Amino acid sequence: GAAGATGLALGATGGALVQSALSDSPAGSPGSAGSLASLGATRVAFHGEHQAGITDPLQAKGHVLAFDLAPGAGRKEAAALLRRWSDTARRLMAGETAPTADSGIALDAGPSSLTLTFGFGHSFFDRTGLTARRPAALDPLPDFSSDRLDPQRSNGDLWVQIGADDALVAFHALRAVQKDAGEAARVRWQMNGFNRSPGATASPMTARNLMGQVDGTANPRPKDPDFDKRIFVPGAGPGPAEHSWMAGGSYAVVRRIRMLLDDWDKQSLAQQEQVIGRTKATGAPLTGGDEKTALALDKLGPDGKPVIPSNAHARISAPAQNGGAAMLRRPFSYHDGIGPDGTPDAGLLFICWQADPLRGFVPVQRKLDRGDALSEFIRHESSGLYAVPPGPGDGEYVGQRLLE
Ligand code: HEM
Numbered sequence: 001g002a003a004g005a006t007g008l009a010l011g012a013t014g015g016a017l018v019q020s021a022l023s024d025s026p027a028g029s030p031g032s033a034g035s036l037a038s039l040g041a042t043r044v045a046f047h048g049e050h051q052a053g054i055t056d057p058l059q060a061k062g063h064v065l066a067f068d069l070a071p072g073a074g075r076k077e078a079a080a081l082l083r084r085w086s087d088t089a090r091r092l093m094a095g096e097t098a099p100t101a102d103s104g105i106a107l108d109a110g111p112s113s114l115t116l117t118f119g120f121g122h123s124f125f126d127r128t129g130l131t132a133r134r135p136a137a138l139d140p141l142p143d144f145s146s147d148r149l150d151p152q153r154s155n156g157d158l159w160v161q162i163g164a165d166d167a168l169v170a171f172h173a174l175r176a177v178q179k180d181a182g183e184a185a186r187v188r189w190q191m192n193g194f195n196r197s198p199g200a201t202a203s204p205m206t207a208r209n210l211m212g213q214v215d216g217t218a219n220p221r222p223k224d225p226d227f228d229k230r231i232f233v234p235g236a237g238p239g240p241a242e243h244s245w246m247a248g249g250s251y252a253v254v255r256r257i258r259m260l261l262d263d264w265d266k267q268s269l270a271q272q273e274q275v276i277g278r279t280k281a282t283g284a285p286l287t288g289g290d291e292k293t294a295l296a297l298d299k300l301g302p303d304g305k306p307v308i309p310s311n312a313h314a315r316i317s318a319p320a321q322n323g324g325a326a327m328l329r330r331p332f333s334y335h336d337g338i339g340p341d342g343t344p345d346a347g348l349l350f351i352c353w354q355a356d357p358l359r360g361f362v363p364v365q366r367k368l369d370r371g372d373a374l375s376e377f378i379r380h381e382s383s384g385l386y387a388v389p390p391g392p393g394d395g396e397y398v399g400q401r402l403l404e
Helices: 036-041 075-093 122-127 167-181 227-231 241-246 261-265 269-276 361-371 373-377
Strands: 061-069 115-120 158-164 185-194 250-259 332-338 344-354 378-388
Touching: 061 122, 061 167, 061 344, 075 115, 075 158, 075 167, 158 167, 158 250, 158 378, 167 185, 227 344, 261 344, 261 373, 269 373, 344 378, 361 373, 373 378
Parallel strands: none
Antiparallel strands: 061 158, 061 185, 115 158, 115 378, 185 332, 250 344, 250 378, 332 344
C-alpha cells in the first residue's frame, strides 16, 4: 500500500488518502474531515512496491482467513485464483463492485480504507510443485513451551487479511474472496477482529488492546532509517535467485492469543503496570516521561530493584534485549463470546511483519516464552507463518512472479 509513506498505522489517521469518485457527499450530509463521508472515501492503493495492509493505519474491522487448495488443484488453479483475488482486491479497494455477481453488501459505502493482503503458507509450495522456490524463512516456527495450538486453526496453503473502517465493507470483501475461491480452494479457518473506530478519540492516538493497555507504542516507524530493512525482503542481494519473487515482500506471523481476562482483571492497577513496565493510562514507561520516552531499563528503585521489572513484557521484547530483533505489530482484537468454561473467548489476533522471522518474531517469542510476566494471562491458541509477496505492478496479479 502506498499509504506507508505517511506515518504508520498504529494510532495515526490518514495514510495515502486518494479521494475516490464516491467521496462526493450527498446533499445535507456532513462534509467535514472525519465525517462519515470522508471515512468512506478513504482509499488505499492496490498497486505498489509492497502490498497494502502492512504499513497502513489499523482499520476498525478485520477478517483473517486461511485457505487450503482443493484436492487436485495445483499451480495452474492457484495462479488463476490469485488472478481473480487480485482483480477483486483492485476493484473493491477502489470502491467499485466485485467483478462477478456483486453481493450488494457494500452498496452506498466508499472503500473505507479497505485493504486485502495475500500470502502463501509452507504447504502451498508442496501442493503446487514449487518447493524449490520456497524460501527458508518459511520453515515452520519452532515449538514454544507455552503453545496451546489448535492445528485446525493454524497454518494453511493461502492466507488473506482484510481490513476496513466499515464492517459491511469488510464483510463484503470477505464474501467476494470466499466466492472467488470457487472450486480451487476451501476455507481452513477464519477469524474476525476489530480495533477502535477512527474519530472515536479526541485526537489520533495509539490503539488499546482488550487488557486496556496502550499497544503499539514502540513499533518501528516508516521514517526509521532501518525500517525497510527490518520489515521488507531486500530487492537485490546475496539471496538465491529462485527466491527473488519475494523481493519487496514481507513475512507475516499470525497468532491467535487468548487473553485470560477474568484473571487479568483481578490484578490491581499497579500489578498490571508491572507486567508490562508501562503505565496503563498513557503507556509511558514506569521510569517516567510520556508515551514516547525510552524505557530506562537500568534505573533502580529505592528497593535496589529495577523499576521496570526484569520480567516486564516491554523489557523482554525490546530489540536491545534480542540482538536487534524487531517486527511491526499490526493486530486486531477479537471477541467470540463466552467459552465453555464461562470466560470470554477474547484476545489479540497478533499479526507481526518482518523481513525474516528469525530476526523478528522467533527470537523475541523464545525470550517471552521463557519468562514474560504476561504469560500467565495469555494463551497462544493458533499460529501461522506466511510469505506475503511484494505489491503487484500495474497489470500484474499478486504472486505472479512466483506463479507464472
Ligand atoms: C510491546 C502487549 C504479545 C512483542 C508491548 C506493549 C504492550 C504489549 C502493552 C507495550 C507498548 C508497545 O510498545 O506497544 C502485548 C499483549 C500481547 C503481546 C497484550 C498478547 C496478548 C506479544 C508477542 C510478541 C510481542 C507474542 C512477539 C513475539 C512486542 C514487542 C514490543 C511489545 C517487540 C515492543 C518492545 C519495545 O521495543 O519496547 N506489547 N504483547 N508482544 N510487544 Fe507485546
